Amino acid sequence: MMPDANVSMSQSSTHKRRRGSFRNRIAFYLLAIGSACGLGNIWRFPYVVGENGGGAFLLVYIFLSLTIGLSVLIAELIMGRTNEASLLKITRKVSVQNKKSFFWFGRLSLFISLVILAYYSVISGWVLHFLTQFLVGLFRSDRMHYLGNISMNVLNENGLLQFALASVHLLICGFIVLRGVTERFEKILTAVLPLFGILVFLILTRSLSLPSSPEVLRFLFYPDFSKLNLTSLGHAMGHVLFTLSLGMGVLVTFGSYFKEDEHLPTLGVRVTLVDTIISIVAVLMIFPIAFSISNKPLTDPSLLFEALPQLFLKIEYGEYFGLAFFLCLWVAALNASIALLETLISNLSDRFQQANRFSAAWLVILVTLFLTVFPAFSGTLFKNIKLLNQSLIENLDSVLINYLLPISVLGMIIIFFKSINEIDYKEKFVNESSESSQMLVKNWIWVLKWLAPFLIILGLILQFFSVIKNSFLK
Numbered sequence: 507m508m509p510d511a512n513v514s515m516s517q518s519s520t521h522k523r524r525r526g527s528f529r530n531r532i533a534f535y536l537l538a539i540g541s542a543c544g545l546g547n548i549w550r551f552p553y554v555v556g557e558n559g560g561g562a563f564l565l566v567y568i569f570l571s572l573t574i575g576l577s578v579l580i581a582e583l584i585m586g587r588t589n590e591a592s593l594l595k596i597t598r599k600v601s602v603q604n605k606k607s608f609f610w611f612g613r614l615s616l617f618i619s620l621v622i623l624a625y626y627s628v629i630s631g632w633v634l635h636f637l638t639q640f641l642v643g644l645f646r647s648d649r650m651h652y653l654g655n656i657s658m659n660v661l662n663e664n665g666l667l668q669f670a671l672a673s674v675h676l677l678i679c680g681f682i683v684l685r686g687v688t689e690r691f692e693k694i695l696t697a698v699l700p701l702f703g704i705l706v707f708l709i710l711t712r713s714l715s716l717p718s719s720p721e722v723l724r725f726l727f728y729p730d731f732s733k734l735n736l737t738s739l740g741h742a743m744g745h746v747l748f749t750l751s752l753g754m755g756v757l758v759t760f761g762s763y764f765k766e767d768e769h770l771p772t773l774g775v776r777v778t779l780v781d782t783i784i785s786i787v788a789v790l791m792i793f794p795i796a797f798s799i800s801n802k803p804l805t806d807p808s809l810l811f812e813a814l815p816q817l818f819l820k821i822e823y824g825e826y827f828g829l830a831f832f833l834c835l836w837v838a839a840l841n842a843s844i845a846l847l848e849t850l851i852s853n854l855s856d857r858f859q860q861a862n863r864f865s866a867a868w869l870v871i872l873v874t875l876f877l878t879v880f881p882a883f884s885g886t887l888f889k890n891i892k893l894l895n896q897s898l899i900e901n902l903d904s905v906l907i908n909y910l911l912p913i914s915v916l917g918m919i920i921i922f923f924k925s926i927n928e929i930d931y932k933e934k935f936v937n938e939s940s941e942s943s944q945m946l947v948k949n950w951i952w953v954l955k956w957l958a959p960f961l962i963i964l965g966l967i968l969q970f971f972s973v974i975k976n977s978f979l980k
């Protein structure tokens with residue numbers, strides 16, 4: 507969620523007025539963390555870890571998150587702050603200065619944001635479905651029986667329902683953004699996020715007390731490196747970039763709102779740490795249930811939705827926990843979707859001065875609504891469209907997150923070095939009061955210039971080999 511969206515994006519105001527700044531520090535941190543934490547941590551990460559064999563993958567993920575994820579996150583924030591503009595405008599400036607076209611980087615990342623917004627809305631619709639089921643359950647006399655029967659099957663068999671839920675989610679985002687009630691929503695968010703933290707902690711302790719938890723801990727913390735394969739690096743990289751909202755210009759826009767006195771690398775470290783911890787907590791919360799109560803495979807994208815309600819049915823006041831959990835998760839998803847929507851609107855308004863915010867927003871919403879049709883009907887209308895034995899929605903997820911996002915981040919790194927000079931970015935990174943930042947600046951630049959491109963390209967090549975191996979060399 508971007509602060510002061512109306513102020514910052516109004517067309518006629520001066521540059522200074524256009525870029526608002528955060529009001530108070532805690533809200534500011536919660537918003538920054540809120541923009542990273544969402545369905546990526548709670549819904550996607552557990553089944554990606556399950557798919558990739560557990561502990562060894564987790565180690566690769568943590569390593570990539572703390573090196574590449576963190577470095578790119580800081581770079582995006584600094585790029586937004588220094589240029590005081592969103593990505594499309596920055597790529598335009600760089601293209602004009604270098605007499606070369608760097609536009610495609612900006613366009614690619616906005617295209618990815620658009621498709622991810624559509625995909626994310628469909629998954630948010632799933633959350634909305636479980637939320638309403640728990641709500642309806644509270645008013646029924648056969649409450650426990652009713653809640654015991656909720657499952658993903660209803661959604662899997664009903665593309666129209668998925669589309670309708672995604673549309674409701676998206677229209678609520680549009681309403682919040684266009685009605686200028688973002689500030690009120692921010693307030694709700696800063697109250698909901700700590701509540702969500704407490705809730706997750708309570709569920710975690712209950713989940714870890716299940717008999718399967720020693721097995722889960724072994725699976726996660728005794729890494730078996732033989733489980734890594736050609737796709738592991740690419741999958742870990744893709745997820746790191748997705749969960750930290752990188753490669754889409756979200757943090758560039760975010761960075762453009764910051765006050766001068768905020769030390770962005772410190773913020774980056776905190777956001778990355780919290781995001782990584784939340785992802786690990788999500789796995790620890792879901793796996794014991796999956797191992798002992800539900801018989802869902804760990805690799806299934808519906809893992810969260812199938813496993814958690816099973817636990818809620820077993821605990822006292824579980825129906826209220828269920829309701830509160832899905833409500834908080836939906837608010838977090840709403841926040842992430844609003845961040846994407848605002849990035850898209852802000853880019854269009856920054857780039858095309860004549861575009862008015864209202865029409866830009868409607869254009870984005872309508873195109874996104876159209877795009878949601880593909881993931882929403884993936885299991886019904888489009889169920890015969892299969893590639894490499896995977897459904898449309900699985901392919902969409904993989905192409906976007908494991909391939910396009912890393913490519914977009916490569917572009918982002920190039921734009922970063924082209925749009926800011928060395929003195930500027932070093933000055934923004936180094937904090938006079940902290941000696942460590944003076945030492946770390948070299949490592950940061952090394953990761954951006956060498957490690958990130960190397961590992962991103964290696965991950966892409968290895969995944970490509972795996973596709974060739976699976977399709978031709980069977």
Ligand code: PHE
Pocket residue numbers: 541542543544545546547622748749750751752754756842843845846
């Ligand atoms: N980082 C968010 C999550 O993990 C997803 C997201 C991506 C949000 C891009 C905004 C922009 O859920």
